[in-house]
Amino acid sequence: MIELTHVSKCYGKESILNDLSAMIEKGKLTACVGPNGAGKTTLLEMISRLNRTDSGEIYINGGEVNEWNSGNLAKTLSILKQSNQFTMRLTIKELVSFGRFPYTKGKLNEYCHEVIERSLVQVGLLEQADQYIDTLSGGQLQRALIAMVLAQDTEYILLDEPLNNLDIKYSIQLMKIIRELVDVFGKTIITVIHDINFASAYADNLIAMKDGKLFASGPVNEIINAETIQSLFDTEVEVIERKGKKVILYY
Amino acid sequence: MKKILFTGFLLISILLSLMVGVMFIPINHLFAPDETEKLLILTLRLPRTVSLLIAGAALSVSGLLMQQITQNKFVSPTTAGTMASARLGIILAMVFFGQQSLLHKTLFAFVFSIIGTILFAHFLKTIQLKQSMMIPLVGLMFGNVIGAFGTFIAYQFDLIQNATSWLQGDLSLISSENYGLIYITLPLMLMIYLFSHYFSVLNLGKQQVTGLGVSFEQIEMIGIMIVAIASAGVLLTVGNIPFIGLIIPNVLSLKSGDHFRKLLFPTAYSGAVFLIWCDIFSRIIVHPYEVPVSLTVGVIGTILFLFLLLKGERA
Numbered sequence: 001m002i003e004l005t006h007v008s009k010c011y012g013k014e015s016i017l018n019d020l021s022a023m024i025e026k027g028k029l030t031a032c033v034g035p036n037g038a039g040k041t042t043l044l045e046m047i048s049r050l051n052r053t054d055s056g057e058i059y060i061n062g063g064e065v066n067e068w069n070s071g072n073l074a075k076t077l078s079i080l081k082q083s084n085q086f087t088m089r090l091t092i093k094e095l096v097s098f099g100r101f102p103y104t105k106g107k108l109n110e111y112c113h114e115v116i117e118r119s120l121v122q123v124g125l126l127e128q129a130d131q132y133i134d135t136l137s138g139g140q141l142q143r144a145l146i147a148m149v150l151a152q153d154t155e156y157i158l159l160d161e162p163l164n165n166l167d168i169k170y171s172i173q174l175m176k177i178i179r180e181l182v183d184v185f186g187k188t189i190i191t192v193i194h195d196i197n198f199a200s201a202y203a204d205n206l207i208a209m210k211d212g213k214l215f216a217s218g219p220v221n222e223i224i225n226a227e228t229i230q231s232l233f234d235t236e237v238e239v240i241e242r243k244g245k246k247v248i249l250y251y
Numbered sequence: 252m253k254k255i256l257f258t259g260f261l262l263i264s265i266l267l268s269l270m271v272g273v274m275f276i277p278i279n280h281l282f283a284p285d286e287t288e289k290l291l292i293l294t295l296r297l298p299r300t301v302s303l304l305i306a307g308a309a310l311s312v313s314g315l316l317m318q319q320i321t322q323n324k325f326v327s328p329t330t331a332g333t334m335a336s337a338r339l340g341i342i343l344a345m346v347f348f349g350q351q352s353l354l355h356k357t358l359f360a361f362v363f364s365i366i367g368t369i370l371f372a373h374f375l376k377t378i379q380l381k382q383s384m385m386i387p388l389v390g391l392m393f394g395n396v397i398g399a400f401g402t403f404i405a406y407q408f409d410l411i412q413n414a415t416s417w418l419q420g421d422l423s424l425i426s427s428e429n430y431g432l433i434y435i436t437l438p439l440m441l442m443i444y445l446f447s448h449y450f451s452v453l454n455l456g457k458q459q460v461t462g463l464g465v466s467f468e469q470i471e472m473i474g475i476m477i478v479a480i481a482s483a484g485v486l487l488t489v490g491n492i493p494f495i496g497l498i499i500p501n502v503l504s505l506k507s508g509d510h511f512r513k514l515l516f517p518t519a520y521s522g523a524v525f526l527i528w529c530d531i532f533s534r535i536i537v538h539p540y541e542v543p544v545s546l547t548v549g550v551i552g553t554i555l556f557l558f559l560l561l562k563g564e565r566a
Contacts, residue, residue: 050458074464081458087322087383088454088509098452101463106448106512132508152463 001026002047002156002190007056009042009212016042018212019056024190024205029182031203031220032192035233038209040192041082044158047190048079060156074102077156078149082164082192084141086133092144093129096120099151112151119150123177139170146177157181159191163198171195175202196233200224201245208232224248257520264527268300271531273539298430299422303530303544304523306489309436311522312515313478314496316443319450319511320474321375324504325387325560327496328368328482334491335394336367337483338414339401346408353487357432360483367397368479372471384560387497420490420545422530433488436481443477444515450474451511492545494552495522501559 002024009017017039024030032040045051047058049065058065060077068076078099096119100112108116120126123143133141142162149157159178163171179202181187193199199206199220206223208215215232216223224246226239238249269292270276276288276296284292314327321331328334340363341356348355371393375386405414443450449470452460457467485492499522503514529547536542 045458048462050461070464070466072464074462079459079462081456081462084456084459086454087324088319089504090454090508090510094508094510094513095454098455098463101448101452101465106451 001059001061002188003059004043004047005057005059007043007046007053007058009039009046009051009054016212017046017053020209020212020214021056022207022214022217024188024207026188027182027186028188028204029178029202030188030190030205030207031199032190032207032209033194033196033199033232034209034215037211039212040209041160043207043209044079044160044190044192048077048158049073050079050081071102074152074154076154077158078152078154079158080145080149080160080162082160082162084145089132089134091130091132092120092125092136092147095133095144096129096147096151099148099153102152115153116147116151119147122150122180123147138165139167139173142166142170142174143177146174150181155188157187157189159189161192161194163193163195171198178202196224196229196248200248221246261520261524264524264531265300265304268303268527268531269296271534272296294427295425298427299425299530300527302422302425302430302433302489303527305433305436306485306492307495307523307526308519309440309481309485309522310492310496311499311518311525312440312443313481315500315511315514315518316450316474317478317496318500319453320471320478321372321386322454322456323383323386324501324509325384325497326390327387327494328478329491329493329496330387330390330394331371332367332390332394332397333364333371333479333482334486335397335401337361337364337479337486338491339363339367339397339404340483341487342401342405342410342414345410345413346404350410350413353432357483357487360487361480364479364483364486365476368475372475416490419543420492420548421543422489423541423543425488430488432484435484439477439481439484440519442473446470446473447512447515454509454511490543490545492526492548494556495526495548498552498555498559499525502555 004020004022007017007020032043034040042051046053047065060068093116096116097108100108100115104112117126120129123146125140125143125147133144136144146162162174166174175198178189178191182189203220205218206220207217208223210232216228224239226237229237229239229248235250240247240249266278266281269281270278274291280288310328317326317328317331318324337360340359344352344355344359371390401414402411405411449465452463452465453470460467500514500518503517503521507513529551530544533544533547534541
């Protein structure tokens with residue numbers, strides 16, 4: 001379980017996160033939603049210690065994040081940042097093997113190869129494993145990166161807008177992979193999602209943020225209603241139900 | 252099979268380098284030399300060949316490491332101000348401590364090349380250059396500014412001839428008396444090998460690397476120190492050999508990609524062999540005279556560099 005208590009962060013005078021407290025349930029897919037500049041990415045960075053908190057504590061499995069040894073943290077929690085651009089030519093397999101670094105510091109043992117292959121199978125890139133990443137489409141690259149995070153084999157996975165630049169087909173494909181990781185492999189995944197409908201359709205829990213503050217949090221069904229979404233995004237919406245899923249219409 | 256071929260080619264290159272020069276030593280004499288030949292081999296040809304092998308490998312690997320740290324294919328000790336800074340350090344050491352003090356020259360070269368490279372790396376972080384091609388050009392300018400500063404000081408203290416000779420990569424003056432410093436690059440190359448997995452993951456960029464539990468800054472700093480000291484070590488013995496750190500890794504990566512550790516040995520090997528052949532060529536083209544090896548490398552390097560730039564432009 002990840003627990004955030006009174007977390008705050010400022011850049012100069014600008015407050016990015018303001019006294020945010022939340023719980024992230026184990027074995028669930030939690031989607032972090034909210035308008036631009038709400039502090040969603042910063043929140044992910046704080047949990048993964050890429051960015052320090054100004055005040056407040058973040059507990060991962062009971063230990064405060066800053067107390068964690070960085071090697072152990074890398075075996076417990078992985079993060080995939082948004083917009084990964086590569087100037088260097090690597091093969092998919094080389095990229096994915098970087099995920100094993102926290103365990104073997106680069107040397108790959110038999111178990112590593114097993115995990116790498118399994119990760120490639122999960123994202124459907126096993127056959128293209130020796131292809132260079134500069135030849136891949138946006139969707140393939142994103143799946144390759146997900147495979148790298150999978151190879152890191154951590155209990156918690158943080159994804160910062162994984163659907164960015166993906167068309168509907170690849171977005172759905174990726175969300176299904178993420179869903180499977182939670183349902184079949186018992187991972188705890190926290191992802192920032194821009195499209196509220198994807199969050200509604202695939203996530204278990206929502207953390208809604210606005211202006212650096214927690215706006216609402218809880219199971220999807222409790223959070224998604226016209227009133228909450230309307231004031232979260234300052235936009236008129238209508239919520240309808242289809243096949244047991246709530247769909248938000250905003251135009 | 253491949254290994255035998257590559258080792259064989261290396262041995263042939265070494266033997267040829269021992270044979271060729273003003274006085275030709277036939278291959279059967281190499282193993283049973285007379286007095287003169289023995290003297291020639293031990294004091295000149297062998298130190299020269301060892302220097303070529305080490306300098307070629309060290310400069311190429313330094314270039315590869317620098318490209319890995321900056322994630323830019325066109326950065327090398329020549330195009331990041333490292334060489335120019337080391338030269339400035341040598342000139343200052345000569346001004347303050349006289350021309351003979353090798354210890355001071357060495358220390359100053361090390362310190363200045365480290366500072367210069369860190370400055371350039373910091374500079375790269377502060378300004379975000381849109382085109383990756385701009386980075387080596389800015390680096391060349393940076394190096395030229397430092398170089399001009401060094402030349403100015405050298406003029407003031409009547410050291411210009413001496414300072415210019417440092418800049419020119421030339422092995423005709425190498426002898427068993429003065430080449431020892433080149434060995435300092437060997438432990439540095441070993442360090443690069445030991446840290447190679449850490450350098451490899453730098454491809455992922457700062458944040459993603461941090462997520463793997465690696466301190467990006469620490470690895471970056473270790474890399475810069477190694478490159479700077481190795482380049483200064485080569486500059487102090489062999490002189491400046493431009494472009495080799497740039498073209499060798501780039502040509503190799505065309506075929507085998509950019510995985511740092513996988514490129515490490517091929518880069519060291521190709522750099523060493525390339526430099527030996529350039530030097531052999533330099534020794535026979537105007538026989539019995541010779542041209543500086545930096546000239547040969549410079550000509551071949553410039554052509555390849557332009558080719559790579561244009562190719563990069565198209566991609």
